[in-house]
Amino acid sequence: MTDNNASVSQDTRREKHEFDKLRKRLRRNVGSAIADFTMIEEGDRVMVCLSGGKDSYAMLDILMRLRASAPIDFELIAVNLDQKQPGFPEDVLPHYLENLGIGYYIVERDTYSVVKSVIPEGKTTCGLCSRLRRGTLYGFAQQIGATKIALGHHRDDIVETLFLNLFFGGKLKAMPPKLLSDDKQNVVIRPLAYCKEADLARYAQAMEFPIIPCNLCGAQDNLQRQEIKTMLSGWEKTYPGRVETIFHALANVSPSQLADQKLFNFKDLTIEIDKKSHFPELPVVQL
Numbered sequence: 001m002t003d004n005n006a007s008v009s010q011d012t013r014r015e016k017h018e019f020d021k022l023r024k025r026l027r028r029n030v031g032s033a034i035a036d037f038t039m040i041e042e043g044d045r046v047m048v049c050l051s052g053g054k055d056s057y058a059m060l061d062i063l064m065r066l067r068a069s070a071p072i073d074f075e076l077i078a079v080n081l082d083q084k085q086p087g088f089p090e091d092v093l094p095h096y097l098e099n100l101g102i103g104y105y106i107v108e109r110d111t112y113s114v115v116k117s118v119i120p121e122g123k124t125t126c127g128l129c130s131r132l133r134r135g136t137l138y139g140f141a142q143q144i145g146a147t148k149i150a151l152g153h154h155r156d157d158i159v160e161t162l163f164l165n166l167f168f169g170g171k172l173k174a175m176p177p178k179l180l181s182d183d184k185q186n187v188v189i190r191p192l193a194y195c196k197e198a199d200l201a202r203y204a205q206a207m208e209f210p211i212i213p214c215n216l217c218g219a220q221d222n223l224q225r226q227e228i229k230t231m232l233s234g235w236e237k238t239y240p241g242r243v244e245t246i247f248h249a250l251a252n253v254s255p256s257q258l259a260d261q262k263l264f265n266f267k268d269l270t271i272e273i274d275k276k277s278h279f280p281e282l283p284v285v286q287l
Helices: 001-034 053-069 092-100 110-116 124-144 153-168 197-207 225-240 243-249
Strands: 044-048 073-080 105-107 146-152 179-182 187-189
Touching: 001 053, 001 197, 044 053, 044 124, 053 073, 053 105, 053 197, 073 124, 092 105, 105 124, 110 124, 124 146, 153 197, 153 225, 153 243, 225 243
Parallel strands: 044 073, 044 146, 073 105, 146 187
Antiparallel strands: 179 187
16 A cells, blocks of 8 residues: 555646646746747737637636736736627636636627638638637737737647648748737737647646537538648658747748748849959960
């Protein structure tokens, strides 16, 4: 019995050690992203968008822990958009947030009915759902005086979006860690930009967050994003670290080595030399 107790105690210590390392890594990654892109500043009112998924739960938790030790003062407000999906557990998030002691809003918008009425059965709903959700959150941020909108997209989301745009949209773009909205009225930040999805999944499981699945998409197993995710997962197994390398490439761009004429002035490229002094006279050769 003593040996069994010792073994259990050792396993517990090991698990705690691994969890502490995970938490420190996530905090370090979030802190680095915030510092690198000046995501949060003195006096900011940050609207933390909470979907009920693992990533947004982790984002809120880490931001709250960082705020407690931050050298600057800023406010966090949790906001959930209730899209009126059938069976959505309306009591889960209010109960969780009240126990945290953080200010929050539940914004009710029936985007579910809109999406279902516009998108044919079996077609991808993510695009329209995302636009409706973004528009609602942008407007609400202005109503409550939020200076920043924090979204829970992580490193893998960013890389997947790069390939989605590349393969299916003919564009070389991803998700920036910090973004000014088109109307110049909102600044969007992604504090999890340096975090791996696998780390966030482990953290959410250890923290036992009350996960709320998104049922709006139903059984859309062949979504383009899922195809990209599967592709990247295969690459990562064959070549560990490839996704990290791709992510670093987004911050190491050479416009002159691409072909976008808006980013680089190809038309005016020319050499500037004195041809007479540069080239020696060649002897005349009789043919």
